[in-house]
Amino acid sequence: xxxxxxxxxxxxxxxxxxxxxxxxxxQGVASGFExxxxxxxxxGWPQGALIECHSPLNGIGELQLFAxxxxxxxxxxxxxxxxxxxxxxxxxxxxxxxxxxxxxxxxRTGSRADHIWTLEQLLGSSAVGMVMGWSRRRDPAALRRxxxxxxxxxxxxxxxxxxxGTSQASPAxxxxxxxxVPGANQLRVTLLRQRxxxxxxxxxxxxxxxxHQTV
Amino acid sequence: MLWLYLHLPSLLLDHHQTSDVPxxxxxxxxxxxxxPDEQARQAGVQAGQSMATARALCPQLTLIPFSExxxxxxxxxxxxDLYQLASPLALWPPDGILIRxxxxxxxxxxxxxxxxxxxxxxxxxxxxxxxxxxxxxRMARLLARHGACICTRDPETMLQALHRxxxxxxxxxxxVRQRLTRMGLQHLxxxxxxxPAELTSRLGPELxxxxxxxxxxxxxxxxxxxxxxxxxxxxxxxxxxxxxxxxQSPLGHLLxxxxxxxxxxxxxxxxxxxxxxxxxxxxxxxxxETSRGETRAKTFLELALLRLAAINLPDDVNALSLATxxxxxxxxxxxxxxxxxxxxxxxxxxxxLYRLRxxxxxxxxxxxxxxxxPRPERCAHWQPARQRGTSTPPxxxxxRPFWLQQPPQPxxxxxxxxxxxxxxxxxxxxxxxxVRRDYYIALLDNGQRAWLFRNRxxxxxxxxxxx
Numbered sequence: 001x002x003x004x005x006x007x008x009x010x011x012x013x014x015x016x017x018x019x020x021x022x023x024x025x026x027q028g029v030a031s032g033f034e035x036x037x038x039x040x041x042x043x044g045w046p047q048g049a050l051i052e053c054h055s056p057l058n059g060i061g062e063l064q065l066f067a068x069x070x071x072x073x074x075x076x077x078x079x080x081x082x083x084x085x086x087x088x089x090x091x092x093x094x095x096x097x098x099x100x101x102x103x104x105x106x107x108r109t110g111s112r113a114d115h116i117w118t119l120e121q122l123l124g125s126s127a128v129g130m131v132m133g134w135s136r137r138r139d140p141a142a143l144r145r146x147x148x149x150x151x152x153x154x155x156x157x158x159x160x161x162x163x164x165g166t167s168q169a170s171p172a173x174x175x176x177x178x179x180x181v182p183g184a185n186q187l188r189v190t191l192l193r194q195r196x197x198x199x200x201x202x203x204x205x206x207x208x209x210x211x212h213q214t215v
Numbered sequence: 216m217l218w219l220y221l222h223l224p225s226l227l228l229d230h231h232q233t234s235d236v237p238x239x240x241x242x243x244x245x246x247x248x249x250x251p252d253e254q255a256r257q258a259g260v261q262a263g264q265s266m267a268t269a270r271a272l273c274p275q276l277t278l279i280p281f282s283e284x285x286x287x288x289x290x291x292x293x294x295x296d297l298y299q300l301a302s303p304l305a306l307w308p309p310d311g312i313l314i315r316x317x318x319x320x321x322x323x324x325x326x327x328x329x330x331x332x333x334x335x336x337x338x339x340x341x342x343x344x345x346x347x348x349x350x351x352x353r354m355a356r357l358l359a360r361h362g363a364c365i366c367t368r369d370p371e372t373m374l375q376a377l378h379r380x381x382x383x384x385x386x387x388x389x390x391v392r393q394r395l396t397r398m399g400l401q402h403l404x405x406x407x408x409x410x411p412a413e414l415t416s417r418l419g420p421e422l423x424x425x426x427x428x429x430x431x432x433x434x435x436x437x438x439x440x441x442x443x444x445x446x447x448x449x450x451x452x453x454x455x456x457x458x459x460x461x462x463q464s465p466l467g468h469l470l471x472x473x474x475x476x477x478x479x480x481x482x483x484x485x486x487x488x489x490x491x492x493x494x495x496x497x498x499x500x501x502x503x504e505t506s507r508g509e510t511r512a513k514t515f516l517e518l519a520l521l522r523l524a525a526i527n528l529p530d531d532v533n534a535l536s537l538a539t540x541x542x543x544x545x546x547x548x549x550x551x552x553x554x555x556x557x558x559x560x561x562x563x564x565x566x567x568l569y570r571l572r573x574x575x576x577x578x579x580x581x582x583x584x585x586x587x588x589p590r591p592e593r594c595a596h597w598q599p600a601r602q603r604g605t606s607t608p609p610x611x612x613x614x615r616p617f618w619l620q621q622p623p624q625p626x627x628x629x630x631x632x633x634x635x636x637x638x639x640x641x642x643x644x645x646x647x648x649x650v651r652r653d654y655y656i657a658l659l660d661n662g663q664r665a666w667l668f669r670n671r672x673x674x675x676x677x678x679x680x681x682x
Contacts, residue, residue, distance in 0.1 A: 057661060057662065057663055058618055058663075058680055059616075059618060059663040059665065059679075059680025059681060059682055060663055060664070060682075061664065061681070062682055063617050063682035064681075064682070077560065078560070079564050085618075086618065087618040087619060087620065088619070089583075089617060089618070090591075090595060090616060090617060090618065090619040090679065091583035091584070091595035091596075091597075092591075092594065092595055093614075093616060093617045094583060096612075096614060101582055101583040101584070101585075104582060104583055105580055105581065105582055105600055106580070106582070106583075106597055107571060107575065107579060107581075108575075108579050108581070109575055109579065110575070114574065114575060117574065118571060118574075118575065121567065121570065122571075125563065125567045126560070126563055127560055127564035127566075127567050128564075128567070179662075180662020180663065181662065182631075182660065182661075182662055183632065183660075184658075185632070185634065185658060185664070206664075
């Protein structure tokens with residue numbers, strides 16, 4: 001008796017099914033920049049996938065990139081956590097961005113182990129909407145832990161790391177490199193890697209800080 | 216009236232007993248064995264032996280010094296547990312509990328029912344006890360201490376049992392007991408058969424009065440026991456350790472007791488103090504705090520383990536004690552309905568916050584706060600997120616930098632492009648720190664967007680960056 005060719009095909013371990021793809025459950029949060037959303041596979045910042053962001057300097061507009069996502073996070077009454085930022089975020093600026101103080105928390109950790117533990121707790125919690133973390137050192141094993149914690153929840157996790165190590169491998173499903181465009185009020189975003197989509201470079205123009213009152 | 220007396224001859228020993236190691240209590244200086252457990256007794260250890268003899272007979276014997284305070288504490292714990300089953304009750308230190316059985320007739324129609332419930336509780340807690348009923352507190356106590364298992368409502372049966380008691384088991388002074396024996400009065404019935412006037416004249420009025428109290432003919436006031444309003448329990452570890460994994464199980468036991476305590480009182484605890492006692496050192500004290508009060512032992516255990524992981528214990532731990540510092544009444548309106556899938560988001564956030572606080576320290580989580588002051592460095596600060604944040608009305612005004620540079624840095628190279636400005640900020644004449652600055656937003660040559668100001672001396676500073 002001959003086996004039906006289709007059954008034979010179904011049992012072939014080399015066969016990969018599109019339904020096995022893990023990224024299917026990822027939802028996107030609009031970034032507020034249309035050009036960037038078109039580039040992203042989830043039409044926005046992916047939830048449940050760690051976003052690793054290499055930034056050479058502070059104050060080049062790295063937060064403007066996520067401002068819309070932060071706004072949406074607190075708008076849905078979820079908490080926004082800042083973990084070990086380089087400086088304390090300035091409360092009037094938070095209010096100016098429409099982020100009420102009752103949903104914003106800053107966590108200061110002492111040691112490297114505490115830092116990773118805190119990020120892991122926050123990323124794995126359903127009570128947290130978004131986490132902005134700053135790591136001084138890249139550690140692929142720690143990033144892997146964070147990604148596993150994040151997969152359990154639907155939190156938006158952004159980890160800002162120094163620029164060194166852009167060439168190193170990383171377990172983060174999405175990696176970005178940020179650069180300032182000299183002399184222009186612009187930010188260059190290079191998408192190094194993303195799950196289920198293509199990588200590419202986009203130059204974003206940052207919104208003017210005060211639109212109606214320019215010198 | 217009907218009383219039931221519960222005699223616990225080996226309360227402290229039962230508390231320390233384990234299935235694998237023989238245990239004995241010691242007393243006095245030099246210490247001698249006071250009470251060995253069953254395993255030690257089988258090895259030949261007896262009361263009155265010196266420690267050296269006991270150790271020679273049974274090398275793995277654990278010796279625990281007898282402590283009256285500890286025994287009383289255990290008795291109170293047991294009474295607090297029994298309070299749920301049979302109250303009113305009274306403590307009779309060091310080893311007895313007296314229950315007013317006639318007031319419990321609606322719950323337990325027969326004294327045997329009450330005795331069965333008590334026996335079940337004792338066996339669940341691995342305690343040994345004898346019970347007896349009596350028409351007076353003293354009668355019940357004498358019968359129970361003698362080991363006469365009498366649980367009945369019939370006064371005749373109790374009286375007969377009392378009559379058969381030897382005078383040597385009474386709690387009268389040894390001199391009196393000896394004298395009675397010498398007089399040929401071996402049992403209580405002999406004594407009761409005597410003429411009261413004779414007894415009073417020969418042995419003094421106290422003995423006669425006491426006899427009347429035993430028979431229930433004269434009053435014997437009993438102070439009723441009520442459990443304490445605050446929880447305080449301690450636990451002695453059989454083996455000293457500083458390993459967190461080994462502390463987990465005794466700690467879980469204490470917290471389980473706490474959970475029972477809180478559930479019985481329908482309250483929750485938001486501050487708890489855990490003390491770890493060391494053999495030769497000042498104890499380590501830990502405060503466990505939850506933001507909205509908690510009942511479950513599981514949550515407290517998780518917090519306690521996080522705290523323990525964060526500190527270094529200076530020495531081995533030989534005892535734990537746990538006390539509630541503040542309890543709050545449980546809010547009935549907060550109860551979950553049947554189809555509630557679990558914690559609400561707000562609750563989940565609170566739980567997360569106190570878990571972080573337990574490991575990182577109390578002030579590690581901060582939330583933004585505002586002060587009405589025009590000077591940028593004074594108008595805002597980050598404060599420990601302890602209390603729930605008050606929502607301030609959304610502010611509209613000139614743009615503010617995301618990162619504030621404090622103290623301001625001198626500007627080294629001129630900016631490549633001016634984006635906005637000037638904005639004058641002036642104030643502080645009232646406290647001696649007067650500022651008058653003109654603020655600009657500008658693009659620096661490295662691509663940073665900075666918040667610059669010029670002071671009254673025409674010096675330029677960077678006061679922040681727009682992230």
